[in-house]
Amino acid sequence: MLRMIDLRGRAAAGEPLDYATVVPRAAFDVTAAVEVVRPICDDVAARGAVALAEYSERFDHVVPASFRVPAEALAAAEAALDPDVRAAFVESIRRRRTVSEAELGQRGVEVTLAPGARVAQRMIPVRRVGLYVPGGLAPLSSSVIMNVVPAQVAGVASIAVASPPQREFGGLPHPSILAVCSILGVEEVYAVGGAQAVAMFAYGVPDLCPRVDLVTGPGNIYVVAAKRLLKGRVNIDSEAGPTEIAVLADASANPVHVTADLVSQAEHDPIAAAVLVTSSAELAAAVQAELGGQVAATKHADRVRTALGGAQSAVVLVDDLDQGTAVVNGYAAEHLEIQTVDAEARAGLITNAGAIFVGPWSPVSLGDYSAGSTHVLPTAGCACHSSGLNVLSFLKAVNVITYSEAALAEVARHVEVFADAEDLPAHGAAVSRRFSS
Structure with missing residues (x-):
């Protein structure tokens, strides 16, 4: 075989x-798929929920009564869980959270380079993330855990999940996906799939879904193509x-x-x-x-x-x-x-x-x-340069530079010489004018 x-x-x-x-x-020709999803993403940007309804009917063969899943539907899915399934979900969450907290480690560093010369690094959570959970050949409720838990541990304040509507469940995502969202306390869940879900997150839809800053999670080739197309407007984790x-x-x-x-x-x-x-x-x-x-x-x-x-x-x-x-x-x-x-x-x-x-x-x-561990991992040979989804995926490293007058004076000549070498004299002047009489 x-x-x-x-x-x-x-x-x-x-x-x-x-x-x-x-x-x-x-x-796996993502470049060709980009041209397929481009008009879909443009249409969602232009027409919002109306476009979502049309694509939901075309691709998922059902239009949800509400694209945002009602809170009672999340609670009902959790309540209906088989006790053994719930125990498996809870243990997976516990273990992923424990590892994520260890991944978080030291949230910042501070280095003193000379008296009065200090550079710090702050790790700041992304403001808002959109997490995509596939619902095609298999309802990947485990992907909810792999996306949500590290985002929560990182301190992301606003988390939204999208997963395709399922005709057999009345236009809602698969019940196990909703149940895990409920266990994790994720209240913002959308019955939207495919490239249109990525576009919804990237552009935002008035009166439905505010735009996000980061989209994560695996999906089919059209989800991957939409992530590639909209990268820059929104950040992405990877092209899985x-x-x-x-x-x-x-x-x-x-x-x-x-x-x-x-x-x-x-x-x-x-x-x-x-x-x-x-x-x-x-x-x-x-x-x-x-x-x-x-x-x-x-x-x-x-x-x-x-x-x-x-x-x-x-x-x-x-x-x-x-x-x-x-x-x-x-x-x-x-x-x-x-x-x-x-x-x-x-x-x-x-x-x-x-x-x-x-x-x-x-x-x-x-x-x-x-x-x-995480199961959202680099594919197609990208493991030679990329990591799997983890807590750091949801954090931004920001340098904070604090120099005193004396500390700047000590390095001023180096800055001026460097600026002259790059033919950017105004850069040097921004330092030298601070010390001119």
Whole structure:
């Protein structure tokens, strides 16, 4: 089911290998999608709620009675929760909040560079954020937690959530999404999906939704395209593409566990990526053999089979774990599992991954829900330069500069010389005139 890419012996033969391109990514043309969503976003900016109603009818096949979800609907969704589901939600919230509070750490620094010369850094929460929660192939109530909790811990004063209306729920978002919002105390929730939700947040809609300063959260290609289009008018967290898992494993790994983890992420989307990088041909064969039974037994078998059979998924055979480490660092997976005899030490060699899951008892599914870590992570190789959504995503670092007369005098000549070197004499004069008679 998974195609084989055999790198063994190729490096020793002197063949140049670009590990970043060993496994191709699924086609995800955001640039083309931008032109699709541009008129939608422009229309929401121009016509507000009227445009939202038209796009809701066109794309979601239902128009909510109210785009803003009534408070009683949030309370009812929470009250209707199965006790076990509620317990799972609450524990996930507790763990994510505990980790977020640790991420917050020191909220500012202050450095004295010379007597009377002080530079401080203040961490200021974003004023207002719009958090998008997908509702397509799966109602991702876990994404409510991953977006809302770090925003709350950061001190964001105004939080709004948007999720697509569901025809089977009378035009409201999925009940589990509403229930988590209620548990978290989020009262501003909108039954709006897709690019039009991003436009609503970015532009604001009179008498409905004030504009926000930051939009976060994953979505389909049109949500991603709208975020790209409107970046600058509003800040965004990232452009999240199809989900992906890479597993770096040796002969010690359990093929049943490895297979289950690959299937779990392939379940997300037909273009999800599942990649096994291993130095063990025996493990690779065992995983291939195990896939048939596990895929056939899972609910979304067709979706999983399509994802595993796509060009974006593969088994990569390597000479040894050092080459395997180079491959996964080049690939820069959203989720990276390490199932090797030296998993802890091997994890220390990883420089590019959205999140690293160490050892046989740390599956990606744990991180999706209850590990305490974030599951809003960089995709498409962006883990080589970007981080997952966390408390710092909702904070602005602002320098505060305080110099006395004596402290400025001490450095004044340096400023004047620097300004002259850049042919900006007025910059230097702004300092020198303070000391002229």
